[in-house]
Amino acid sequence: MTSTEPTHGHRHGSGPGDPAAPTVRPTKQRRAVAEALASFEDFRSAQDIHVQLTQRGEKVGLATVYRTLQLLSDSGEVDMLRNEDGEALYRRCGMPSRHHHHLVCRQCGATVEVEGPAVERWTRSIAAEHGYDDISHTLELFGVCPRCVSSR
């Protein structure tokens, strides 16, 4: 799978039964990134998170933030999507084990996780109809949330 939707990779850091898996160490900076992530309700860029961390007084290198986000994203603990400019945005995942999509506010980023069984079915049938195999898909909704609508 060439991953074209928010990350739900579901590999785990390292099962004890995993032969050649590097040990993932819970360091101070990884905890810091996770906390910063937890403090946000919406999708943020790696750089945003780095700024947040810096303001809190946590000294974490930007590269480490990138590396950690990648890690969390791969493990399915955070969702990643790309905005229209192609930048990666991250957000703690509300339903890590379930396939889902997002309804994101264009103005403030407020996000709702949504599921659409019908869409998933449609996806599969379209693919089958054209003989395509091994299907994955991107699906994100963008709009203006109630709060932002009322304040304009």
Add this chain to the structure above:
Amino acid sequence: MTSTEPTHGHRHGSGPGDPAAPTVRPTKQRRAVAEALASFEDFRSAQDIHVQLTQRGEKVGLATVYRTLQLLSDSGEVDMLRNEDGEALYRRCGMPSRHHHHLVCRQCGATVEVEGPAVERWTRSIAAEHGYDDISHTLELFGVCPRCVSSR
């Protein structure tokens, strides 16, 4: 609209009745880019197109290719989508006037344009349900096309 789906902008270059619209000139290089685009069946990056142009002996600057693609994309004559790495990919649009999505082969790029009225409806209802306004969405399907499936 913050555009989150293949471009269907439908502005026109410049209506004669348009007051402050710059004249869009049909130059040699713009024609060249359009032709290169026409020669492809699938989504290609700006750089790919530039290479193609160069190989054909057309001397067009990379910047011009980018500028032209942006132009064509804005006018709805070409579709643009981003691959998982966030790079922009372009393809001549088969149904410029209709809202649609794509089923793209991960291996060879072969693309089918598809419509999904049900999905569009679902999108709107989900948005309404959560009070979101002014909705747009991204939806692309990726898989392996019949030809590539059989040759592996």
Add this chain to the structure above:
DNA sequence: TTACTTGCAAACGGTTTGCATCGAG
């Protein structure tokens, strides 16, 4: 001590821009 981690700065790769020159109308 042995890996894995981090920070920093340099490298990257796609895309955009400033500016002098070119060319379509």
Add this chain to the structure above:
DNA sequence: CTCGATGCAAACCGTTTGCAAGTAA
């Protein structure tokens, strides 16, 4: 003649990487 278009090189910007120093286990 004018104003948009082009080419080139430099600037941008998000992201990745090499490497020496730091730190869990």
